[in-house]
Amino acid sequence: MRAALISIGDEILNGTTINTNASWISTVLQPLGVDIHEVLAISDHADHILGTLHAYVGEMEIIIITGGLGPTKDDITKKTLCRYFDSTLEFHQDIYDRLKAAFAKRNIPFTENNRDQAMYPHNCEVLHNALGTAQGMLFKRNGSVIVSLPGVPFEMKGLMTDQVLPRLREELQFPTLLNQYFMTSGISESFLARQLEPLEAMLPGHIGLAYLPSPGVVKLRLTARGSDAATLKAELEMLSNEMRRILGSGIYAEEPISIEEHLGKLLVEGKATLGCAESCTGGKIAHKITAIPGSSNWFKGGVIAYDNQLKINILQVNESIISQFGAVSEETVSAMLDGALTVLGTDFAIATSGIAGPTGGTADKPVGTVWVGVAGGGKKVVHKYFFNKNREINIEYACMFALHEMRLLLTEILVKPS
Amino acid sequence: MRAALISIGDEILNGTTINTNASWISTVLQPLGVDIHEVLAISDHADHILGTLHAYVGEMEIIIITGGLGPTKDDITKKTLCRYFDSTLEFHQDIYDRLKAAFAKRNIPFTENNRDQAMYPHNCEVLHNALGTAQGMLFKRNGSVIVSLPGVPFEMKGLMTDQVLPRLREELQFPTLLNQYFMTSGISESFLARQLEPLEAMLPGHIGLAYLPSPGVVKLRLTARGSDAATLKAELEMLSNEMRRILGSGIYAEEPISIEEHLGKLLVEGKATLGCAESCTGGKIAHKITAIPGSSNWFKGGVIAYDNQLKINILQVNESIISQFGAVSEETVSAMLDGALTVLGTDFAIATSGIAGPTGGTADKPVGTVWVGVAGGGKKVVHKYFFNKNREINIEYACMFALHEMRLLLTEILVKPS
Missing domain, CATH: 3.90.950.20 (CinA-like)
Structure with a gap:
């Protein structure tokens, strides 16, 4: 299962913003067995967005678009999605009421510009954003699930966790997949690789070992794919014991924490x-x-x-x-x-x-x-x-x-x- | 003039590394008048690299590829570039001698594996890397200049500054372009935009104003394009005086510093x-x-x-x-x-x-x-x-x-x- 992560907007292209959204999304999709095929940043011109959609829709099972939404943007992304999906913008009274109430509660004037934040393509599924005014959108076409989210990191993370991941699980047949993490510190990647050579040699084809290095810390991930969770679990536990035996106190945690x-x-x-x-x-x-x-x-x-x-x-x-x-x-x-x-x-x-x-x-x-x-x-x-x-x-x-x-x-x- | 920035390798796709290379390259190319069209991260599979080259070569004047080189990589990138440019790897005695001397000086054993670091496609221009073992490569085809650099940030930056930018200036006709920066702090982007509305209204078509916001700081960049540098300078100076008058002590510097x-x-x-x-x-x-x-x-x-x-x-x-x-x-x-x-x-x-x-x-x-x-x-x-x-x-x-x-x-x- 392949995914493309697309950021829309000038902030990343001009180097003002570093694309931390994409790296975060990678770390939540990968453990589900999704192969992050491409990470792309493009401008917020309609042609550029359309060209990119044409290239990916039908090719990737998952397309996550971030950015280009929100009240300070001129809505190119939403209009372009509308055009691509042969849709029209539809007014959502419930969203409008909710936004108006939220503004009133915070004593911020609610201008009619904000009405745009209640307009969404009629053939998309609107994903509720609990942390901001721009809602997420989910479309389906040619075997692809296409999701558009605001670029503000904490809004994007909230939407991914609460709305997108559950919906992806419903829409797509994720493989039965188990991950086991080993966080190591103070050991170089190349030294780890030498130590783990015998273990890697005995890995069956359906179990992979990934090295995810950062300064001073290497995250190791054993990933087992198959149809029977109980068997996978037993296999992973055996390998994990071997991993613990080899690396000993080099491992500080078995969950991905700093x-x-x-x-x-x-x-x-x-x-x-x-x-x-x-x-x-x-x-x-x-x-x-x-x-x-x-x-x-x-x-x-x-x-x-x-x-x-x-x-x-x-x-x-x-x-x-x-x-x-x-x-x-x-x-x-x-x-x-x-x-x-x-x-x-x-x-x-x-x-x-x-x-x-x-x-x-x-x-x-x-x-x-x-x-x-x-x-x-x-x-x-x-x-x-x-x-x-x-x-x-x-x-x-x-x-x-x-x-x-x-x-x-x-x-x-x-x-x-x- | 358009550029695509391509990162090769799993580190960015799997979220372990955040793509700071691309944002740095953006900030050095943009002031030259280059439009950063796309920023892309792809895997180090030959087909993926070839497909990406096919899509961009002839379309973008500048293609900068980072990553996928270096002694710990299995040289997929170099071999694939070789294939794409119908080339063969050629041994460079001078590079070999230099690497061997550098290893000797640091008391590190020089294995014959390192010989690969002296092999480059015969039809590329080798760009000297003063800070590491993997050299840069420059190719030309169909109006595109294609550059491949190691992904280690300080090596990449050294190569960009010392080798790539001077060569791009020789190869490409950059517009005559002047930039003037204004660093502001403590003023929101939207407030700045309102204050600068009259100035923006009087900007001639060949002068643009970019807002580059980060928390607490907004970098403003006036960019003037044309053929006569003296005229541009005079125009920019007049606008800069206006900018200083409007923003006053909101400006803390006129060069891009923190x-x-x-x-x-x-x-x-x-x-x-x-x-x-x-x-x-x-x-x-x-x-x-x-x-x-x-x-x-x-x-x-x-x-x-x-x-x-x-x-x-x-x-x-x-x-x-x-x-x-x-x-x-x-x-x-x-x-x-x-x-x-x-x-x-x-x-x-x-x-x-x-x-x-x-x-x-x-x-x-x-x-x-x-x-x-x-x-x-x-x-x-x-x-x-x-x-x-x-x-x-x-x-x-x-x-x-x-x-x-x-x-x-x-x-x-x-x-x-x-």
Whole structure:
């Protein structure tokens, strides 16, 4: 089963918006057994939209169009869909009433322009958007299901989850398919591939292993297809055991979650708190953590000691340590950890100090040199990494390996051997 | 002149990688007068690549292909390009020697697999990659220039800048085109559009105005096309004066830079330093700032006082202020600013406290309520914002409006009226 994901509008073509919608849709369709065949961004000209529909309708089972709807757009997308599907726009009193009530509740004037948001092609199925004014539309033609959604990410996600996925399940015969995830951290994709070679060699044709790598983390997905769910489950469980045996503590979760989400689970279970003392990562570790809803339950905060004076004044690092060993050193990171535990009053702490670049490197400590430390539960671990990339990538890798080190420590201290 | 940007490989289709390459390429090609017609991601199957080339070659003047090259790939892209362009792979001794020397210098074993990285189609122009092992390729056919580049972002950017853009200028007749940028902050796109209506009405046909919005910042671009550069320059200067008159202090820069880069320039010129005290933004302001090379010259650091105890212990916020007014209040943010200036020892400080969501809202202080404060030079400004979005967007907007407030204050204190 193949899908094409199409974004309409200038924002992606002109580089102002990065196409995160498509990547999100991919991650929800793929586990259902859908092959994401093409991801496309086009302009909101009628001819361009029509040409694209002609190319995909009848070829792809699923076509998801995002963008080009909404009250600030001039409705080219809706009119063009109308034209392609030989339809006319039809007024929906119920949608009109609902929008009017929603505007009244928020004290926003309801202009008659908003009436357009209650007009939809008569031969489409209108998909209720609980989070915005532009509704989704679903059409069927020549074996394709064509869905048009607003481009605002949280509206699109709400519609996909609540409306589109259930309707796709009704319309299309998805294969019986089971997925098993293994989230690994601190192991490179190529090293994983070597370790998993024997397992890959024994995979039957109907079970696949996908490597989905990002800095510091590789998501592994075993996907089994077939007709009998019970058999698939048994096969997958056997392979999963093998996977666990080979990768051991390299696996931090068996559901697709980030390391920082996993840290949160461990800390909540262990009733413990975390803080951080960041130099070269400059707040990005704290940002990744606080991006998680509910992180205030286990993350107290941090100090960004970019300037050495703050390492001394706030984190209580002894000035002589910095002058003797330098800010980018095992000794300084170790002292930052002690300071963080004391000053932040947390059970666990992360610290980083390194040379992100592009300048500041020396022969001894070239750009990309990063010391990463974690402490808590009476333990302290400080490691040197050398990433040797550009500033952005050095910072990202430093964050991810710091989180990786923290999960190893939390696992050791908080997780009871089962 | 039209361009298609094609990414080859599973990473984008499966949602693991977000297509930042395409958005970057858009932002460098568009100012040359190139219309980015389509952005496409496809699989690395030969048929898929061939079909895509058939569709675009002869239709688009510029076709930029990224990804599918490099030593870990199985060279489908290079072989398929070879097939499409009726070519054969040719060994390049100079590239081979250069790669071997580079491996030796970094003490990495040079396997004969790497020999493939010295093989290129005989009828392509090899583009030297100074930052990696896979070289770029340039082909010409039916009025199209087709370029294939590795997908690693910094390698791709290096090749685009040093090799591709100069060659495109030689091969294609770019229009005489002048761009003038205006970076605005704190003004919504729709408000800008109303303010600029009279200016837009007087634009001649050969001058366009583009709105490129992102949270808190709208980039405006005036683009003039014609044959006589001097006339265009004069016209653009007249319109730019009008733009400056209408938008006044809404404009923070006339080159495409971020607010945080602009803050850095103001602080370096004013020989002043900045720090931050973040609650709801959780380190993201510091992260945005420290992402800028050289920010250590003007950014000393910050405190992420996520937990109220850290507001009290580190930022010296009086406990009674928090208990009386709450952590999300003008009074608390004001006290956080005082504490930041003292504790961080900086000339200027930013502070935030708000309810990012999804939980934690009350009738008085619903999710999306954020207090943003800036202080320094004897002034202090604290404003309430209400963003009313999801967690991610609330955090992003809080960061951008905090940076916006800081730039207003720095302009007032540091910039001499000219």
